[in-house]
Each structure stands twice: as structure tokens, then as C-alpha cells.
Amino acid sequence: MITMPAEGMPELSMEVKRLVVDGVYSLFQIDNDSHSYMLVTGDRSKSYTISESGSVVSVSQPAQNVYPGAAHLVTFKLDNIHSMNFNFS
Amino acid sequence: MDASIKVACSSTSWIFLSYSDERRHLLDIVFATLVLLKRGVDISNIYIFSSDPNAAGILSGLDNSNVYKLDQFDSVLASISYTHAFVTITGHGSPNGVGQNMRSADLSKGVRSIQNLEIGVLALCQCFAGVFNFSEAYSDPKLVVMGATNLSLSISSTVSVSTGIPGVDPLTWCSNLFMMHFFDWMRQPIDIDGDGHLTVLDAYKYAGAFAHDRVSKAKSEVFVEIQDLSAKLTQQRAHKATLEQAGLETLAVELDISSILTLMDNKLSVLHTSQEPWLLNANLSRKVELIL
Numbered sequence: 001m002i003t004m005p006a007e008g009m010p011e012l013s014m015e016v017k018r019l020v021v022d023g024v025y026s027l028f029q030i031d032n033d034s035h036s037y038m039l040v041t042g043d044r045s046k047s048y049t050i051s052e053s054g055s056v057v058s059v060s061q062p063a064q065n066v067y068p069g070a071a072h073l074v075t076f077k078l079d080n081i082h083s084m085n086f087n088f089s
Numbered sequence: 090m091d092a093s094i095k096v097a098c099s100s101t102s103w104i105f106l107s108y109s110d111e112r113r114h115l116l117d118i119v120f121a122t123l124v125l126l127k128r129g130v131d132i133s134n135i136y137i138f139s140s141d142p143n144a145a146g147i148l149s150g151l152d153n154s155n156v157y158k159l160d161q162f163d164s165v166l167a168s169i170s171y172t173h174a175f176v177t178i179t180g181h182g183s184p185n186g187v188g189q190n191m192r193s194a195d196l197s198k199g200v201r202s203i204q205n206l207e208i209g210v211l212a213l214c215q216c217f218a219g220v221f222n223f224s225e226a227y228s229d230p231k232l233v234v235m236g237a238t239n240l241s242l243s244i245s246s247t248v249s250v251s252t253g254i255p256g257v258d259p260l261t262w263c264s265n266l267f268m269m270h271f272f273d274w275m276r277q278p279i280d281i282d283g284d285g286h287l288t289v290l291d292a293y294k295y296a297g298a299f300a301h302d303r304v305s306k307a308k309s310e311v312f313v314e315i316q317d318l319s320a321k322l323t324q325q326r327a328h329k330a331t332l333e334q335a336g337l338e339t340l341a342v343e344l345d346i347s348s349i350l351t352l353m354d355n356k357l358s359v360l361h362t363s364q365e366p367w368l369l370n371a372n373l374s375r376k377v378e379l380i381l
Contacts, residue, residue, distance in 0.1 A: 023113025
């Protein structure tokens, strides 16, 4: 999983980033093109192609079924999230 | 205490089922799996069934070959042999059960089809889990059935967990609170009722109480967040109208508006839902001692 700082993809709103972090939306790095990303909504009704800066390039309705980049998930490191101290190590 | 039934977690089958396309429900399973692996459970004893077509890709880091589609649940369970099975359901539930056609009787039948099963424990963490209550749990093989919530919503809230494991540290997701606390108990079990044994009943009490405690503490904070989201929603709707009048692209603002509404929906459920767990076959749950 790729973790970006909160400031990553500056044109993507904080609400979208929060839903990505929550795991409601999925953000994948598109294979063979590290400058493009795919954002899939939780109900799979839409998917958006997102640029490296976070701007919305295009939308597809509904989202396709399987994404080759599903193993290349992206998330953000946001503040103000309730932390729990689990120690697995 | 009556004669206990000792269940060695390392040789139990741990079965997870999720009806959802949202990654957060797979992360519920990832967290539980990390706990079980830490407790010495072999990955080959962990079975995952998901409706998410991307589940295998998202879970590839677990190196688990037992990741199946939801409709394989019956056939896979009928082909395995364990004396004890622990089934956890996450994802979305509805008043009709789980998925397209899994109702209470279907689930019990599927679990009881495991060869040589003596006891099955079912933890139903999805919304409307109460539709699985009062099922026939007393005939052999006996079942302990618990629900995170009754005939209402099951609550998830964002948590960030320090795992110490590269690639998943921290693990941050909108977590099913009952399920997360249940497996937190597995990570560090506590004899809640003080009878000297670590039982399924202890885990149930721990998960129910701590999930409720977390929700109660989050309500005031969530209330303020909803006010902020409401203000942003008004702002973005006005922005969209301005863009439309100017004949400009509205794709990004439409995404923002739907995202704000989704966040508000999630937070309103935390604010207005009270989650009350339930337990069926409680006497048996008090006897089932987990050897961790």
C-alpha cells in the first residue's frame, strides 16, 4: 500500500481523501502508469480517473468490475483520526 | 463453572465472510487475520469469502490461498474438516440477511456442513444482525451465535492501529467496532467475568462494551464534524451552480458533493444509532474456553 502525506494530490478534496483512508472509496495506482490513478466509489457506481495532482480527468459509470491495479492501493496519512495503540510486534 | 470445552485456536477454522465492495470491510478481515497470525494460527486455517471482485488483489499481501467468492461459501465449508469453527461476518447486512440469499437458516446449515464439527461460533457484525437471532442453535453440532447489533445498524468508525508491520503500519480504516474489539480481545484476552477462564462469553462482553463505549465518546466530536460538513455542502452546491451557469466542467465538484453526503451519512449513523449486541446459547459460550 502506498501512503501519501495529507498534502499529496492537492486538488483532491479532504473529504475524498478521508473516504479513501476510511476504505469506503478505493484509490489504485494504474498499472504501468504511475502518474494516473483510479478512484472507485464504495457502491461501485462510479470510477474516476485522477491525475497525479488530484484533479478529476474523467468518470465512468458504473465502475468496471476488476482492476488490475487492485494490489497497488493508495491511502493518505491524515491527522485527527482516533488512534489505538496496538502492539503486534 | 461447568466443565469447560477447550478450543485450541491454532487448530480451529477461522472463517470470514463479507458482502461488500468497500475496502474497509476487507481491512476488518486484515486486522483480524493479523491478530490470529500473531496468536499462532496458521494462515491455511483462515478462510475468506468476499463479494468484492478485487478481494484477491487487495488481500494478496496476506499470502492466503483460501480467498473465495461469496457463492463458494457452501461448497468450500462442506469440503473442510474441523471440530471447531469460528465464523465472522462483516460487510453489509440487510433486513433480508446477508447478500442475495443468505438468511439465518442458510448460514447455520452451511456452518454445520463442516465435516466433524462439534461447536461453531458465529459472530455477526453486519447491520441488522438481529435477523439471525433466535435461530436453532442447540442441536448438534451446537452453535454459539452473537450479534453486534439487533434489528438496526452496526456502527463503524475510523481507527488507526499501530501494527509494527511494514506496509500496514499504521492500519487506518473505518472499522467495524464490534468486530475490531472482538479481535482486540483475542490479541490480549481479559477474564471479564472473573471466573478464571478465557471464554467466548468474555470476548462477547468485551467487544460489546468497548464498541459501545467508543461510539458514546465519539458522538460529541461527530456532532461538530457534521456541522462542518453541512457548511461545506452548502458551499459546494453554490459553487456547482456557479460553474453550471458559466458552462464550466462540474465533475470535480460533483465528486466533492457526493463525498460530503457519504461522510455525513456515515457520521449520522454514529450520532443517532445505539448499538446493542445480543448472544444466543449464552450458557455454551461460557463453557467454550479459548486456548490462545
